[in-house]
Each structure stands twice: as C-alpha cells, then as structure tokens.
Amino acid sequence: MKPILDVKNLTMDFGGLRALDSLDIDVRPGEIAALIGPNGAGKTTFFNCVTGMYNPTQGDVLVNSPSGYSTRLNGLKPNKVTERGLARTFQNIRLFQNMTVLENVMIGRHCHSGAGHEIIMDPDNSPVKRMAASAFFGGMEIAATLLKGKRFKEREQETVQYSYKVLEKVGLEKFANNFAKNLPYGLQRRLEIARAMATEPFLLLLDEPAAGMNPQETKELDDLIQRIRDKEGISILLIEHDMRLVMSISQRIFVMDYGKKIAQGTPGEIRTNDAVIKAYLGEDIDA
Amino acid sequence: MDWGYFKELLMGGVVKGSIYALIALGYTMVYGIIELINFAHGEIYMIGAFTALIAAGVLTVAGFPAWSILILASAAAVVWSASYGYTVEKIAYRPLRGAPRLSPLISALGMSIFLQNYVLLAQTSNFMPFKNLFPEEGFLENISEVLSATEVIIIFTSAVVMILLSLFIKYSTTGKAMRATAQDRNMAMLVGVNVDKVISATFIIGSSLAAVGAVLIASNMGQINFFIGFIVGLKAFTAAVLGGIGSIPGAMLGGLVLGCTESFGTGYVSSDYEDVFAFTLLVLILIFRPAGLLGKSDIQKV
Numbered sequence: 327m328k329p330i331l332d333v334k335n336l337t338m339d340f341g342g343l344r345a346l347d348s349l350d351i352d353v354r355p356g357e358i359a360a361l362i363g364p365n366g367a368g369k370t371t372f373f374n375c376v377t378g379m380y381n382p383t384q385g386d387v388l389v390n391s392p393s394g395y396s397t398r399l400n401g402l403k404p405n406k407v408t409e410r411g412l413a414r415t416f417q418n419i420r421l422f423q424n425m426t427v428l429e430n431v432m433i434g435r436h437c438h439s440g441a442g443h444e445i446i447m448d449p450d451n452s453p454v455k456r457m458a459a460s461a462f463f464g465g466m467e468i469a470a471t472l473l474k475g476k477r478f479k480e481r482e483q484e485t486v487q488y489s490y491k492v493l494e495k496v497g498l499e500k501f502a503n504n505f506a507k508n509l510p511y512g513l514q515r516r517l518e519i520a521r522a523m524a525t526e527p528f529l530l531l532l533d534e535p536a537a538g539m540n541p542q543e544t545k546e547l548d549d550l551i552q553r554i555r556d557k558e559g560i561s562i563l564l565i566e567h568d569m570r571l572v573m574s575i576s577q578r579i580f581v582m583d584y585g586k587k588i589a590q591g592t593p594g595e596i597r598t599n600d601a602v603i604k605a606y607l608g609e610d611i612d613a
Numbered sequence: 614m615d616w617g618y619f620k621e622l623l624m625g626g627v628v629k630g631s632i633y634a635l636i637a638l639g640y641t642m643v644y645g646i647i648e649l650i651n652f653a654h655g656e657i658y659m660i661g662a663f664t665a666l667i668a669a670g671v672l673t674v675a676g677f678p679a680w681s682i683l684i685l686a687s688a689a690a691v692v693w694s695a696s697y698g699y700t701v702e703k704i705a706y707r708p709l710r711g712a713p714r715l716s717p718l719i720s721a722l723g724m725s726i727f728l729q730n731y732v733l734l735a736q737t738s739n740f741m742p743f744k745n746l747f748p749e750e751g752f753l754e755n756i757s758e759v760l761s762a763t764e765v766i767i768i769f770t771s772a773v774v775m776i777l778l779s780l781f782i783k784y785s786t787t788g789k790a791m792r793a794t795a796q797d798r799n800m801a802m803l804v805g806v807n808v809d810k811v812i813s814a815t816f817i818i819g820s821s822l823a824a825v826g827a828v829l830i831a832s833n834m835g836q837i838n839f840f841i842g843f844i845v846g847l848k849a850f851t852a853a854v855l856g857g858i859g860s861i862p863g864a865m866l867g868g869l870v871l872g873c874t875e876s877f878g879t880g881y882v883s884s885d886y887e888d889v890f891a892f893t894l895l896v897l898i899l900i901f902r903p904a905g906l907l908g909k910s911d912i913q914k915v
Contacts, residue, residue, distance in 0.1 A: 377803060378802075379799065379803075403802060404799065404802035404803045405802045405803070405805050405806055405807050405808065407803075408802070408803055408804060408805040409805055413803070413804070414803060416800075420797055420800045422792065422793045422796045422797065422800070422801075423796065424792070424796060425789070425792060425793065425796075429789055429792075432789060433789055433790065433793045433801070433804050433806065434804045434805065482784075485786075521804055522804070524804070525804055525805050
C-alpha cells in the first residue's frame with residue numbers, strides 16, 4: 327500500500343545551518359506514527375516544511391490521498407496544503423482566542439464553503455475571470471449575509487451542524503458558545519484538534535499534543551487520538567516528548583537528532599536501539 | 614448656557630465624526646489584518662470624490678432624475694475606489710508582505726504621493742465645485758433648524774453602512790476569515806483560509822467605505838481638489854488611533870469623539886484652532902491610554 331505521506335530526501339537550510347538533513351519519513355494509511363528526538367532536533371521544522379510554512383531547500387514532500395490522487399506539496403502555501411488534506415496543530419496553543427469555540431471550528435470549514443470557489447481557485451482560468459468571479463461572488467456573499475438569503479442560510483446551517491458534530495467528537499459541544507480563551511488548557515488543546523479535523527484531513531500532524539497536560543488529561547488524549555484514527559480514518563503523525571504516550575499509541579516511531587533520522591521502527595525496536603539511547607542520554611563513559 | 618447652540622454644535626460634530634469614522638474604518642481594518650498604515654487610503658477617498666463628480670456630471674447632462682444620480686454616482690465611486698484599493702494592495706503592498714515593516718510603509722507613502730499627482734495631472738489643480746447630490750426633501754423640513762437634509766442623510770447613511778459592516782464581520786464566512794487572519798495569519802492559512810483573498814477583500818471593503826464617505830463629505834463641503842485626501846486621511850487616521858487602531862468599534866467611536874471635539878472647539882473657542890483641538894485630544898488620549906480608547910494593549914507573545 328502506498329504511504330499517504332511520503333517525504334524523500336528532505337533538506338532544509340537556514341543560511342549556513344542545515345536544520346534538516348536528507349530526511350526520509352513516510353506515514354502509511356491508518357497508522358499512528360510518532361516523531362521523537364531531543365529538543366532542537368528539527369521536528370517542528372519538519373512539520374513546517376510539510377505544511378507549507380517553509381519551502382524546503384531540497385527533496386520531495388509527496389502525498390497520496392486515500393481518494394486516489396497524488397501531489398507534490400513543495401512550495402505550496404499552507405492553505406493549499408490544507409486543501410489537499412493535511413492539517414496540523416502547534417506546540418503552543420494557537421487558537422483564535424477572541425472567537426467562540428464554534429467559530430474556531432467553523433473557520434476550519436472555510437475551505438469547504440463558499441460559492442464560486444472552483445472558478446476562483448482554478449489557476450487555469452484567466453486572472454480576469456478569477457477576479458471577476460471573486461468580485462461577483464464576494465458581492466453576492468455580502469448581499470447574502472445581509473439579506474440572509476435562503477441558500478446562504480442553508481449553507482451556514484450546514485456548516486454549523488458539521489462543526490457541532492466535530493465538537494461532539496472531541497467532547498466540546500457544551501462549550502460551543504464560550505470564547506476560546508475561556509476554556510481550560512486541556513480543552514483548548516482538544517479544540518485545536520477539533521479545528522484541524524474540521525478541514526477534513528486524511529493526515530493529522532500533531533505537534534506535542536500532550537505538552538503541559540497532567541497524566542489524566544494525557545490518558546484522555548491518548549483515547550482521543552486512537553478514536554480519531556479508528557472512527558474517522560485519519561492517519562496521525564505526532565511529535566511528542568511523553569514517551570509513555572508515544573510507546574502506547576504509535577505503530578512506528580521515527581527518531582531524529584541534529585536534523586537527521588537516526589532510527590525508525592516499532593516501539594519495541596526503538597526502546598532498545600543504541601543510537602537512540604545515545605542521542606537521549608549521551609555516550610556511556612565506560613565505553 | 615445656550616442649549617440651541619450646543620445642540621447645533623453637537624449635531625455638527627456627529628456629522629463630521631460619522632464621516633471620519635467611515636474613512637477611519639479603512640485604516641483600522643487594514644491595520645488589524647496586515648499591521649500596515651495604509652497612507653494611500655486618503656487618496657482612495659479623493660479618487661472616490663472625483664469619480665462621483667465625473668459620474669454625476671455625465672448623468673446630469675444625460676438628464677437623469679436627482680435620486681438616481683445620487684445612487685449611480687455613489688455606485689460608480691464605490692466600484693472605482695474599490696478597484697483602486699485592490700490594485701494598490703496588489704502592486705504596492707503584496708510584494709512586500711515578508712519585508713521589514715518599514716518597507717510597506719514607505720511604499721504606502723509613495724503610493725499616496727503618486728495618486729495625488731496622478732489626479733493632479735489627469736484632472737486639475739483647481740478646486741472643483743461639487744454639486745450637492747442630495748435632493749432637498751420636504752419631509753425633512755421640520756428638523757431643518759438643527760440639521761440640513763444633507764446632514765441627516767450623512768448620519769443615516771454612515772450609521773447604516775457601519776451596522777452592515779459589523780453584521781458582515783460577525784456573521785459572514787469572509788468576516789470570520791478576516792477576524793481569524795487578524796488574530797493569527799499563519800494559523801488562518803493552516804486551517805485553509807486563503808489569506809491573500811481575505812486581504813484583498815479588506816482593501817475592497819475599506820476603499821468602498823472611503824468612497825461612500827467621499828460622496829457624503831463632498832456633497833456637504835461643495836468643492837474638491839486633488840489634495841483633499843491628505844487632510845481627511847490624516848484626520849481619519851487620527852480617529853482610528855484615537856479609538857484604538859485595529860478595532861472596528863474603536864474607529865467608529867474615535868471618529869465621533871474627534872468630530873465632536875473639533876465641533877465644540879471651533880464653536881466655543883475659535884475656528885482657527887480646529888486642527889489644534891483634534892491633535893491635542895490625540896496626544897492626551899495617547900498619554901493616558903496608549904492603545905487608544907477601545908484598543909487592547911499588545912500581549913507579548915511567547
């Protein structure tokens with residue numbers, strides 16, 4: 327089976343610093359994979375390269391969606407990457423704090439709503455046509471919002487219902503109308519995942535989802551991640567420092583150090599891998 | 614105390630203030646989203662006034678009725694200004710999106726000077742008489758002691774436009790995307806928002822509001838020239854800063870406060886000091902509330 331994310335020979339230079347060095351990482355359909363490594367190993371840089379925040383210096387980021395198309399993501403803008411089925415969360419919480427929980431999720435639906443979307447987005451259309459369509463549908467949207475047109479209402483209703491469903495999946499439906507900033511920390515983390523899920527990804531990239539959580543919250547997160555994979559069929563690649571979480575939920579683990587992949591394998595293999603132990607604990611003095 | 618005089622000044626201030634507010638919205642929306650002070654915004658307003666003047670001239674010659682002239686000329690001004698706003702962003706700001714913050718600022722100043730001179734060359738340096746586009750209506754007679762029909766229309770129009778804008782920002786998909794982009798642009802992109810489109814939409818909306826303001830203000834003042842954008846732009850910018858730049862209700866409030874201050878200052882002290890009052894108020898507010906009336910002070914991001 328083709329991997330859904332296939333990263334080959336990925337290199338990222340910042341000036342003279344090589345942050346990622348010919349990295350090969352792949353995620354298979356229906357898998358929970360983990361990316362671990364000491365601080366500064368380049369894990370988040372890797373996520374940034376995959377999601378279009380950075381344009382990698384070399385190498386390929388390929389996706390093969392479950393629905394059958396394959397694309398190269400290099401150089402695409404983040405919103406295009408999201409449209410192609412990847413979603414991510416961040417190490418620090420980056421919710422839209424001054425919007426309600428529901429609105430946060432509805433924003434995630436943004437790329438799936440909007441009339442005339444196909445015409446405006448299609449790069450094959452002439453710029454004039456796209457601009458005209460953009461102006462026309464933009465004007466229609468303004469009019470529709472203000473007049474509450476029937477189709478607009480229906481679409482809005484659809485988005486709200488879908489967003490509620492997503493909130494139910496992560497157990498946040500009670501908080502739909504609260505401001506994001508008023509949620510407790512653990513729930514904010516969940517909302518980040520919900521917002522990412524609302525874009526209907528087939529691969530979810532989670533950057534330290536358990537950071538700052540207590541053991542109880544981590545346990546719940548563990549269940550949530552498994553449930554997302556099993557019920558929604560979304561594959562997951564996560565960066566995490568909580569080894570108990572990593573070892574218990576992931577099928578495969580990639581280990582990075584100084585921008586290079588130093589090991590990959592099942593949790594059992596990684597646990598006994600010498601290179602990994604060395605990277606984390608340093609060299610044995612006696613050896 | 615003379616209440617009649619006070620009321621007159623108050624209404625004058627509200628009229629002035631609501632127009633400042635309309636134009637201040639353009640500054641504040643753009644700042645909220647890309648943290649750029651769009652100095653060309655005043656020129657967009659000036660172009661709106663010229664477009665309305667030309668359109669109204671043509672329509673009058675063609676013999677259209679008064680109300681349809683008002684509507685068609687305003688529509689022409691809105692469309693023309695909006696396309697200028699859109700284009701200015703596209704050619705002067707978008708290529709500098711990743712540049713240090715000073716570069717787009719300089720680019721904005723350049724755009725402002727360019728547009729002024731372009732209108733100067735294409736049109737004229739003289740003041741052009743601007744016919745009042747608002748037909749005098751009989752039903753307004755009973756309040757005409759305090760307010761002219763034009764002023765009633767100004768207050769009414771700006772109130773309606775601002776309410777519509779607030780609804781749009783709150784409920785529409787694009788409005789939500791705008792708020793999301795203003796809070797965290799990268800994150801907005803990552804949840805699929807096309808940020809370029811949102812920024813264009815912001816410029817289009819801001820410029821349209823400026824054009825509406827242009828028709829209103831030009832009708833009230835009775836003359837325009839290529840330089841009117843500068844002082845109005847400066848005042849509107851002051852109003853935006855006063856209310857807390859980046860905040861939409863702030864721009865509305867800032868406009869009204871500024872308008873009333875000017876009106877009372879000129880009415881009770883001396884009309885020579887109109888601008889002195891405006892900018893003294895700005896200085897005072899910035900000393901005591903550096904983020905503006907409704908602005909939130911920046912929380913340091915970790």
